[in-house]
Amino acid sequence: MPHLVSERMGDVPSDEMTLEARLSEREYKRPSPAFIGQANAADPAIYDRIGSFPEGFEEYAEMLEWDRHWDEVFDGSNPPFFEWFAGGRLNASVNCIDRHLETRKNQAAIIWEGEAGERRTLTYQDLYREVNAMAALLTSVGVEEDDIVTIHLPMVPALPITMLACARIGAPHSVVFAGFSAGALADRVNDADSSYIVTIDGYYRRGEFLDHVDKTNRALDDIDGAPEVLVWGRHETPDVSSSYLLVDDLLDAHRRDRVEPVIRDAEDPLFLMYTSGTTGKPKGCQHRTGGYLAYVAGTSKYVLDIKPEDTYWCAADIGWITGHSYIVYGPLVLGTTTLMREGSPDHPHKGILWEVAERHDVDIFHTSPTAVRTFMKWGAEHLEGYDFDFRHLTTVGEPIQPEAWLWYYNHVGGGDAVIVDTWWQTETGGHLITNLPALADMKPGSAGLACPGIEAAVVDDAGQVMDRGGAGNLVITRPWPGMLQTVYGDDDRFIDTYWRAFSDIDSDDWTDWVYAPGDGAVYEEDGYFRILGRLDDVMNVAGHRLGTMELESAVAEVPAVAEAAVVARKHDEKGQVPDVYVTLREGIEPDATVIADIVESVENEIGSFARPANVEFVPELPKTRSGKIMRRLLENISNDEPLGNTMTLRDPSVPEAIRQQVQGR
């Protein structure tokens, strides 16, 4: 039995028989005594301590170094614009670097593995020098406090160095995942009104050197204004437009500079991270400095169990929130060694991850269910012969099937590492639902308990809390320090997207405000949350969050297309893939050119990771009488599911015809 649950909820299966009756795959797994013996969070009282709202969260804030102590832990007077640690002042780069110099300046802060076989270790002292030099350079080219700097960099040390340099001078960064196209980059630069783009000439992927600066070249056509472009070199001096500034050349003049950190208010923004939603335009989630850093430090310590002497490896990309919170900020605040790697997991061979883990004796490993399913498909033989030994494993980004969970547990974890399945979002800054590993038993397929201090529930569409075991809307009923401040430049959208559904939005009382993440979940009998996935038109392709609307507008750019609908089809490895249904304009013949144009448009507007799996030409899309496209029916067709009720449609015969066309093959 999950012992913590029995203490907190008094509502667990009463005897071993009940457990036996469960699917064998869903049996609880208990952390090993060795793990429990060393865990950062080993005392169940942590739930009460941090859960005493709001003062409990001070424990996280106390993990940071502050220039001025906060006046108030939480200010809920203007919901949903909550404030955390207001009055407090601090600098994020000082918290990630300077504060460690006294105790561990020569310890590795970042270990980098390049795809072309390079290895680079940056000690905390090295990182200090690099970040200061870059901060001096940014200042010298005119970047000032509160300017938003767009960073379009792949997994090279320049990425965390640039982020931390921005943080040092109080310039919020907006990192755009390197896989995003020129069009997606331009959208984000425009939305943030950013006057600086930091990029690189290229990087490696499966042995190929990809031209990366080309995306900036092309994005400039669509960017309002003329941003300054700074280009790092992957190897030597890159050959780029003469109007660009070459970072490596300019840095020479700043190698020995020291930049006084700009001390920020706790509520000053640290960064923007754009994410997909139900409407076309991506939203700039704005994260604050104090609350965010405190929350990622606390969860890195207690959920990921990171200690300064560990070597920790999160195999995500820093260009997504996971990398921000749990490659860069959380681990560095705690003073640990964080590993980052460029390239794909099958290059130069399918055992490369385990080779790297052995080389650096990695203690904690963090990846996505998509990656686990891929490892499973490749087979356990690719892990054989490598001497790695993880104490702790993490998954993030999508629901993990019990089968994949068990494979991860047995083959990667050797049957004794703990696994935490962490549920959270770009918006939440850090983990909200997952077990503290030494305190609650693992259950494959369930993210687990709400994190300390977090209040979660499952409600029906009217907002009523549901009985245990029912599937409904996941909601978070109390604020937390890691939450986004707003959608950049659009407070109304912030309220509409996350609060309107289940809050009394006219109320000044913060307790009337309920955060709606847009996910479905089951609150199980034992108090664990099982996450079902998105309830809105957002799909999760290999752990990348994509909005249906963004995809549809990319498809609609193709002149031959009259109307488009994009739905998610289940996929063994990637979780979901986009299926495109289109009607063509009069007189246009469906052929391979149109398909190629559609695929190319998606790659140009979003990126190749969003490439459609299928393009289906149909005479008509299923629509309601009021003309709304019924994506759900198309989703049923894509997934070989029965159609269900089609009587409310304008023409009920449409979906059946499409079903025969698609499923009849």
Ligand code: WTA
């Ligand atoms: C999904 C990634 C099930 C969920 C950190 C959420 C998950 C979206 C899990 C956020 C999990 C994330 N189990 N589903 N452990 N973690 N999700 O913003 O649908 O890229 O809303 O943040 O991923 O994706 P995002």
